[in-house]
Amino acid sequence: MMHGTDDAKAILQRLGVPATVFASGDLPARSPINGQVIGHLRADTAEEAKVKIGRAAYAFKEWRLIPAPRRGEFVRLLGEELRAAKTDLGMLVTLEAGKIVSEGLGEVQEMIDICDYAVGLSRQLFGLTIATERPSHRMMETWHPLGVCGVISAFNFPVAVWSWNAALAFVCGDPVVWKPSEKTMLTALAVQALVKRAADKFGGVPDGLHEVLIGGRDLGELLVDDHRVPVVSATGSTAMGRHVGPKLASRFARAILELGGNNAAIVAPSADLDLALRGIAFAAMGTAGQRCTTLRRLFVHESVYDTLVPRLRKVYGSVKIGDPRENGVLVGPLIDKGAYEGMVRALDEARAAGATITGGERQNIGGADAYYVSPALVEVKAHDGPVKRETFAPILYVMRYSKFEDAIAMQNDVGAGLSSSLFTLDMREAETFVSVAGSDCGIANVNIGPSGAEIGGAFGGEKETGGGREAGSDAWKAYMRRATNTINYGTTLPLAQGVSFDIAE
Ligand code: NAD
Numbered sequence: 107m108m109h110g111t112d113d114a115k116a117i118l119q120r121l122g123v124p125a126t127v128f129a130s131g132d133l134p135a136r137s138p139i140n141g142q143v144i145g146h147l148r149a150d151t152a153e154e155a156k157v158k159i160g161r162a163a164y165a166f167k168e169w170r171l172i173p174a175p176r177r178g179e180f181v182r183l184l185g186e187e188l189r190a191a192k193t194d195l196g197m198l199v200t201l202e203a204g205k206i207v208s209e210g211l212g213e214v215q216e217m218i219d220i221c222d223y224a225v226g227l228s229r230q231l232f233g234l235t236i237a238t239e240r241p242s243h244r245m246m247e248t249w250h251p252l253g254v255c256g257v258i259s260a261f262n263f264p265v266a267v268w269s270w271n272a273a274l275a276f277v278c279g280d281p282v283v284w285k286p287s288e289k290t291m292l293t294a295l296a297v298q299a300l301v302k303r304a305a306d307k308f309g310g311v312p313d314g315l316h317e318v319l320i321g322g323r324d325l326g327e328l329l330v331d332d333h334r335v336p337v338v339s340a341t342g343s344t345a346m347g348r349h350v351g352p353k354l355a356s357r358f359a360r361a362i363l364e365l366g367g368n369n370a371a372i373v374a375p376s377a378d379l380d381l382a383l384r385g386i387a388f389a390a391m392g393t394a395g396q397r398c399t400t401l402r403r404l405f406v407h408e409s410v411y412d413t414l415v416p417r418l419r420k421v422y423g424s425v426k427i428g429d430p431r432e433n434g435v436l437v438g439p440l441i442d443k444g445a446y447e448g449m450v451r452a453l454d455e456a457r458a459a460g461a462t463i464t465g466g467e468r469q470n471i472g473g474a475d476a477y478y479v480s481p482a483l484v485e486v487k488a489h490d491g492p493v494k495r496e497t498f499a500p501i502l503y504v505m506r507y508s509k510f511e512d513a514i515a516m517q518n519d520v521g522a523g524l525s526s527s528l529f530t531l532d533m534r535e536a537e538t539f540v541s542v543a544g545s546d547c548g549i550a551n552v553n554i555g556p557s558g559a560e561i562g563g564a565f566g567g568e569k570e571t572g573g574g575r576e577a578g579s580d581a582w583k584a585y586m587r588r589a590t591n592t593i594n595y596g597t598t599l600p601l602a603q604g605v606s607f608d609i610a611e
Pocket residue numbers: 258259260261262263267285286287288322323325326327330341342343344345346349350363364365366367397398399496498524566567571
């Protein structure tokens with residue numbers, strides 16, 4: 107088992123980050139495992155940040171001209187670096203974000219997966235050829251690189267979310283300027299070092315293709331306001347999106363918003379309860395309830411409630427909480443004191459409204475500056491109060507339902523629209539759930555929980571989740587601009603819609 111300060115520094119050094127970058131400076135990087143400072147960084151000034159954005163804007167002029175499959179080769183090399191660094195980078199995610207080891211490694215695997223995906227995509231950035239009404243004409247659409255892509259990321263997926271954006275942006279011909287969470291800056295520096303290794307192997311990558319802004323929210327704001335950045339992908343709370351969205355709109359920049367979730371699962375009378383139990387446990391307690399797709403609301407049919415919920419209570423009572431580096435631990439720490447206080451507030455509110463709570467207590471692990479909690483199973487009487495908002499902690503609100511339509515209506519009756527799931531063996535219910543009359547979320551699953559997406563699908567949600575899509579399917583189109591081209595290879599100039607415009611000479 108590894109411990110403390112030296113390990114983060116040793117990992118950073120192995121990954122090629124110069125010690126000068128993380129060993130001095132007045133910005134502390136802390137580990138939620140024990141609250142200890144594991145690095146010191148220096149924040150970029152606003153002037154330095156602007157210079158970095160300028161470098162990226164300059165890099166665009168060159169990078170956009172490199173053929174897309176060649177750009178794909180760069181991303182292939184990046185994937186190779188990530189493969190080689192998987193153990194180290196995964197452990198750094200564990201140290202900095204507090205994820206259990208398999209989830210830290212899983213996050214890096216997701217980066218590798220999206221690199222592989224982007225390499226293939228680099229040969230598939232195609233548009234349509236469209237029938238024209240004019241003789242001897244051809245109409246087609248061409249996808250061009252868009253420009254600098256700003257990426258603002260949250261603490262809870264400190265590196266994977268960057269890769270969903272960056273791997274696509276790079277093959278699409280866009281440089282990236284990344285403002286990582288102020289809570290997870292070491293992993294960002296590690297990724298920057300791996301990008302540099304891939305760039306050195308590729309040769310000829312323009313200076314400024316990838317820039318990292320180290321600092322707080324002010325640098326995120328600066329990135330959002332900069333006219334040289336035509337697309338910003340911002341991942342974080344809905345509160346953040348409320349600031350970022352209108353600002354981008356006001357300068358007509360493109361926004362890919364990936365905001366909060368308040369995800370639900372419905373357990374129907376026919377559900378396979380063994381499977382549902384496993385799905386619920388992972389989705390609600392995994393990552394200590396700190397995934398955007400974490401299961402937060404559970405609607406259980408009254409006919410199975412008294413079978414399933416006691417089993418769930420037992421699982422909640424037996425799950426191992428502790429140092430995420432230890433074998434067998436499933437629930438690591440909350441990110442910080444603020445997260446813990448948010449959890450206490452929500453539980454107090456639920457208790458005052460008559461809820462029955464199993465778990466939710468602070469655990470004596472990791473010292474005074476670490477915040478470990480037992481996951482809370484909260485049986486509520488009404489779909490109201492704290493149930494209807496996202497608290498970024500392991501709280502699962504459980505309630506009964508009797509009619510399937512009511513369960514769907516309650517599930518949709520929140521601001522967020524990220525992820526949802528249904529456990530059923532009834533084909534009519536399953537199809538209804540994924541139909542237009544079912545879940546209103548960007549992700550709707552059957553017989554798996556709402557969390558744990560893979561990169562092949564487009565990831566994102568509706569309503570207050572922001573409407574953005576990242577990763578697979580046609581998400582790449584947000585990083586490019588579309589031109590419709592009409593080419594006349596004839597000798598006359600017929601006008602569309604039969605318009606005549608005969609000039610005399
Ligand atoms: P946060 O909103 O506090 O911060 C996210 C990022 O936004 C940080 O880098 C922060 O510096 C930056 N930021 C904050 N205010 C800003 C502003 N006004 N202008 C520009 N940048 C600003 O979120 P967090 O606590 O790090 O992460 C947890 C939240 O993120 C949860 O709500 C979770 O659901 C959400 N999340 C969503 C997704 C998704 O894909 N939908 C994925 C991961 C996390």
